[in-house]
Amino acid sequence: MNRFEYLRPNSVSEAVAAGAEPGSAYLAGGTNLLDLMKAGIARPTRLVDVTRLPGLDRIERCADGALRIGALVRNATLAHDQDFVRSYPSVAEALLSGASAQLRNAATVGGNIMQRSRHVFHAALASVSDAPAIDASEEDGRYSAVLGWSKACSAVHPSDFCVPLVALDAKVEIEGNTGRREVSLENFYHLPEDSPEIATVLQPGDLITAVILPTRAGTFSPNTSYLKLRERTSYAFALVSAVACLDIEDGKIAEARIALGGVAPKPWRARSAEDLLKGEVPGEAAFRRAANVALADARPSRDNAFKIELSRRVVLRVLLSAANGSPQRLPPLPSSPFSTTPGVHQ
């Protein structure tokens, strides 16, 4: 780990001023940043500790029914908040399917959105500095992207939390040198194209202060599911994951939301599949068509052609699971295929 200066500002404006200086990085839970620093991949020269900033650790229901989640709320706190679990069960399950209990106790909502895989960092560093490019032969091609990737970067976005968030049209509240603004989480991330070092819309000094779930997000709670396939049952990143949120009225789908994780450099919204389901009777036939459409543009980047078929099956299954109804209680193994949808056969 390189040497750095440590600062603990007392206000958001002080933090933004310090964070805007070259070499600065914000420190919250530290679970991703310190790991990357120990690996020598992230090398900030100044850490601006934001964990004591006042007012950013609250979960607040707004008058219009939207939910404002402070950036410093810990992942475990959010996932076990009773009102949150009731309103957004698939988001709670996604949170609990990620990392370990110790990491979820430390990791924050803002940090989860900012987390980057080592591969992304390597690609980014190689393109902007003289850091050694990652040896492609050392990269595990099984995990690479099948959607939205470029020659410059085929690493996937590692977050589970962000997958249902992007499906629910979550917004990111950002405080910066020019004041406060909101950006949709979907537009918060850039696809790598030729510039993998530019991962997000954040400018120097920009600090995430909250994530906002709009009013509509709470209305999918009866029919939503998050399914995650991984190499082992617990404490592993997704090979492929997907969320489905269905609004079913009079036996037909009024609106569907679908997003995938583990398949693209950002949490991937499958809008064409959503459009296809509008007005359809929920069932295997329609869901199979939607799954095919969701992966229509997919192409393997490395040794990962299997992920395309796997993704179709995950989308089909998560749609069936959502149509069956959200579970009354979070299952023992969050988002595991061994926990969901009895009676569904592949």
Next chain:
Amino acid sequence: MAYSINLIVNGDRREVEIEDPRVTLLDLLRNHLHLTGAKKGCDRGQCGACTVLVDGRRINSCLALAVAMDNTEVLTIEGIAGDEGLHPVQEAFIAHDGLQCGFCTPGQIMSAIGLISEGQAGDDPERIRECMSGNLCRCGAYFGITQAIQEAQNTLSGTDSRSAA
């Protein structure tokens, strides 16, 4: 510049000055306070051997900067036994052979105390295993660990788990 860190460690107020902010909570405990119960296994938050409670919540002390833990309350394996003897989770680990070599055990026990205090798993073995997935045991004592936590959960239920911790 020197950084001053105030902590309550196992009930005692401690003040530590460090020159280099790279010191993790784990290194502070082991090298500055000579509390070597928490172990440095992977130093990357993957193995859980460094698990301690900070303000009642279990975390990986290897992924926490000591300076950032200023004014918190830390509980380590050295602080859990009372005057009357071992903590019920320690007793249960012994009763159920929840260890072999013992290297991961302080982390396992602190993680188990955190888990019981979180109240999410009860005595359901599948939920216990899932909620303990951040603690690796290379001897493979998982069967005994799960049984020990089930028993400790039942021993401690009905009592306030925070004061039990």
